[in-house]
Amino acid sequence: DTGVSQNPRHKITKRGQNVTFRCDPISEHNRLYWYRQTLGQGPEFLTYFQNEAQLEKSRLLSDRFSAERPKGSFSTLEIQRTEQGDSAMYLCASSQTSSYNEQFFGPGTRLTVL
Amino acid sequence: AQSVAQPEDQVNVAEGNPLTVKCTYSVSGNPYLFWYVQYPNRGLQFLLKYITGDNLVKGSYGFEAEFNKSQTSFHLKKPSALVSDSALYFCAVRGNTGNQFYFGTGTSLTVIP
Numbered sequence: 001d002t003g004v005s006q007n008p009r010h011k012i013t014k015r016g017q018n019v020t021f022r023c024d025p026i027s028e029h030n031r032l033y034w035y036r037q038t039l040g041q042g043p044e045f046l047t048y049f050q051n052e053a054q055l056e057k058s059r060l061l062s063d064r065f066s067a068e069r070p071k072g073s074f075s076t077l078e079i080q081r082t083e084q085g086d087s088a089m090y091l092c093a094s095s096q097t098s099s100y101n102e103q104f105f106g107p108g109t110r111l112t113v114l
Numbered sequence: 115a116q117s118v119a120q121p122e123d124q125v126n127v128a129e130g131n132p133l134t135v136k137c138t139y140s141v142s143g144n145p146y147l148f149w150y151v152q153y154p155n156r157g158l159q160f161l162l163k164y165i166t167g168d169n170l171v172k173g174s175y176g177f178e179a180e181f182n183k184s185q186t187s188f189h190l191k192k193p194s195a196l197v198s199d200s201a202l203y204f205c206a207v208r209g210n211t212g213n214q215f216y217f218g219t220g221t222s223l224t225v226i227p
Contacts, residue, residue, distance in 0.1 A: 033215070035217075040219065040220075041219055042217030042218050042219050042220050043217045044217070045214045045215060045216070048213045055213060056213050091158070093158075100146060100163075100165050103215070104160070105157040105158040107155075107157045108157065
């Protein structure tokens, strides 16, 4: 399967712990997006990479969130000092060069903060 | 501010009947509009998009959507619904500046046999 993969699929953690999620995009895609989705809501944009450069970040994104894409391939999203309000599905998507192009989504990582 | 509204949380339609899932948008400049579908325990899948050109766009699985600039709408349609179309549908928009995509809250479509 050459689609977008995300790991882990589920993560349960205690409040205050740090968590890191990984996204492997489709290999020829140079654009990568992270979204957060809570129950009953659509995906909410978090951040965007073109190759290894993080070009855009939501103003809603707390300083506890950081994302990297070190070699322009896979990406990681880290949440430090997790809070119960961070519980959500974290989605990764990738697309080809132009933003005209549709995004291909991974299955998501479901985070539960106890 | 850029946003998308899906005014119906739930749409029910009988199998074989036409279906419409509504979407309106607010964006600066010309919009890029997309529809995605989410099946249970599956990632979002692209259905169709409007970038420019013909106001009626055709996509996967027999779906189509009509871009209406004056009404700022991009409603999803299908002439004859199938039970397998039952899923969660999301409309998304990107303005012509920036790279943020804005998604609606989703419409749950149920096709009744």
